[in-house]
Amino acid sequence: MRRGVHVAAPLVPAALALGVSFGVLARASHWSAAAAVVMSATTFAGSAQVATVSVLGGGGGVAAAVVAALLLNARYAPIGITVAESFRGPFLRRLTEAQMVIDESWALSGGGTASFDKGVLLGAGAALWVAWTGGTALGAVLGGVIGDPSSFGLDGAFAALFLALLASQLRSRRAVVAACGGALIAAVLTPVAPPGIPILAASLAALAGWRRS
Amino acid sequence: MSAAWASVLAVGAGTVVLKGVGPVAVGGRRVPPRLLSILAMLAPALLAALVVVEGFAARRSLVFDARVAGLAAGGLAVALRAPIWLVVLAGALATALVRLLS
Numbered sequence: 534m535r536r537g538v539h540v541a542a543p544l545v546p547a548a549l550a551l552g553v554s555f556g557v558l559a560r561a562s563h564w565s566a567a568a569a570v571v572m573s574a575t576t577f578a579g580s581a582q583v584a585t586v587s588v589l590g591g592g593g594g595v596a597a598a599v600v601a602a603l604l605l606n607a608r609y610a611p612i613g614i615t616v617a618e619s620f621r622g623p624f625l626r627r628l629t630e631a632q633m634v635i636d637e638s639w640a641l642s643g644g645g646t647a648s649f650d651k652g653v654l655l656g657a658g659a660a661l662w663v664a665w666t667g668g669t670a671l672g673a674v675l676g677g678v679i680g681d682p683s684s685f686g687l688d689g690a691f692a693a694l695f696l697a698l699l700a701s702q703l704r705s706r707r708a709v710v711a712a713c714g715g716a717l718i719a720a721v722l723t724p725v726a727p728p729g730i731p732i733l734a735a736s737l738a739a740l741a742g743w744r745r746s
Numbered sequence: 747m748s749a750a751w752a753s754v755l756a757v758g759a760g761t762v763v764l765k766g767v768g769p770v771a772v773g774g775r776r777v778p779p780r781l782l783s784i785l786a787m788l789a790p791a792l793l794a795a796l797v798v799v800e801g802f803a804a805r806r807s808l809v810f811d812a813r814v815a816g817l818a819a820g821g822l823a824v825a826l827r828a829p830i831w832l833v834v835l836a837g838a839l840a841t842a843l844v845r846l847l848s
Contacts, residue, residue: 550831564750575758580793585753587800595752602757605792606764611782613768620769631769632762689816689841690834692801696817697833699793700824707783708790715791719798724806731803735795742787743780 537656540641544657548637548664549671551579554694556672558583561687562590566673573669577635577662580698581605587691588729597729604736609634615645616654633658636701707741714738812848816841 552573559569564586572582581602588598613634620627633655639645642654703709715735722731801817802808819840823833 547829547831550829554831554834559750565748568748568750568754572754572758575754576761578761580789581757581761584792584796585757587796589749589753591799591803592805595749595756598749598753599756599760601792602753603760603764604788606757606761607785607788609761609764610767611785613765614782615768617768624770627769628762628766631766634765634769686812686816686838686841686843686845688800689813689820690838692797692813692817693820693823693837694830694834695793695796695800696820696837697824697830699790699797702790702793707787711787712790712794715794716798719795720802720808723799723803723808726806728803728805732792732795732799735791736788738791738794739784739787741791742783742785 534652534656534659536650537638537642537653537658538660539656540653541638541657541660544637544641545660545664548661549668552665552668553672553675554690555579555582555586556669556674557676558672558687558691558694559586559669560673560676562586566670566677569673570666570670573666574662576602576606577632577665578606578609579665580695583691583694583698584732587695588732591728593727593729593732597733601729601732604733612636612639612644615639616642616649616651619649619651630655633662635661637661711738711741714741812841812844815844 555573556569560566576582584605585598585602588601613631616634616639620630635658638654638658638661641657642651643649644654699712703712715738718735718738719731722734801813802810816837820833820837823836
C-alpha cells in the first residue's frame with residue numbers, strides 16, 4: 534500500500550485542485566458545503582459529480598441528474614470486474630476496498646494486466662481520496678466567499694472542465710467516434726427535448742463500442 | 747430534502763454499487779467483452795454531450811455567447827497540457843471577460 538501512495542504522489546496535487554474546483558462550482562450552484570463534501574467522499578468520481586451539479590443547474594431535475602451521473606460511472610462496473618479476482622475476504626471488506634477503484638488508481642496499479650498489484654491500487658486510491666475530499670472541503674469554504682457565479686464565468690468554467698475530462702478519455706479511435714456521436718445527439722435534441730434528456734440520450738453513442746468478435 | 751441532497755445520496759449509493767459489483771459479486775467469472783467495450787464508451791459519449799450542453803445550450807436552444815470564449819480558452823489550455831485547475835480558471839476568466847466587454 535505504501536508503494537501505492539508513492540506512485541500516486543505526482544497525481545495528488547491534481548486531485549486536490551480538481552477537488553477544490555468541484556467544491557467551488559458546487560457552492561456557486563447553491564449547494565451546501567456538506568452536500569459537496571459528502572458527494573466527494575461517497576461518489577469519489579470527478580466527472581459524475583460535476584455532471585450532477587451541471588444537470589441540476591440546467592433545470593434537468595433529480596432523476597435526469599442521477600441517471601446521467603450513474604451512466605458516467607457505469608465504466609466502474611467493467612473496471613471493477615477486471616480486478617475482481619484479487620479481492621478476498623468478507624463482503625464488507627471487499628465492498629469498502631472496491632471504493633478505492635478509480636481511473637487513476639486502476640491504471641497506476643496495472644489493472645487489467647497480469648502484473649496487477651492490489652496494494653498499489655488501495656494505496657493510490659486512498660491517497661487520492663484524501664486529496665479529493667480535502668480539496669472539495671477547501672473549495673466549498675472558498676466558494677462560499679466568492680459570491681455571484683455568473684459574474685465570474687461559472688458556466689464557461691463548467692464547459693472547460695468537461696472538455697478537459699473528455700480529453701483524458703479520448704484514448705482510442707472508438708472513443709473519438711463515441712464522443713462525436715454524443716455531442717451530435719445532444720446538439721440535435723437540445724431544441725426539442727426537456728433539459729437533461731439530451732445528455733441521457735447521448736449515452737446511445739456508446740454503442741460505438743460495439744465490437745465484432 | 748433539497749434536490750442537491752437527493753442527488754448526492756442517490757449517486758453516492760449507485761456508485762458504491764457500481765464499483766462493488768465486480769469485487770463483491772463477479773469473482774473470477776468472465777463478462778462478455780462486447781458489453782465491457784460498450785460500457786467503456788459511455789464516459790466519452792456523455793462528457794462530449796455535457797460539453798455541448800454546458801457550452802451552447804440555453805434552455806431549449808443552442809446559442810453562441812460568452813461561454814464559447816471560455817470553451818476556446820479551456821481547449822487551448824488542454825492542448826497545451828495545462829493542469830486541470832488552470833483549464834477551469836482559463837474557462838471562467840475568458841467567459842467573464844467577454845461577458846464584461848459585451
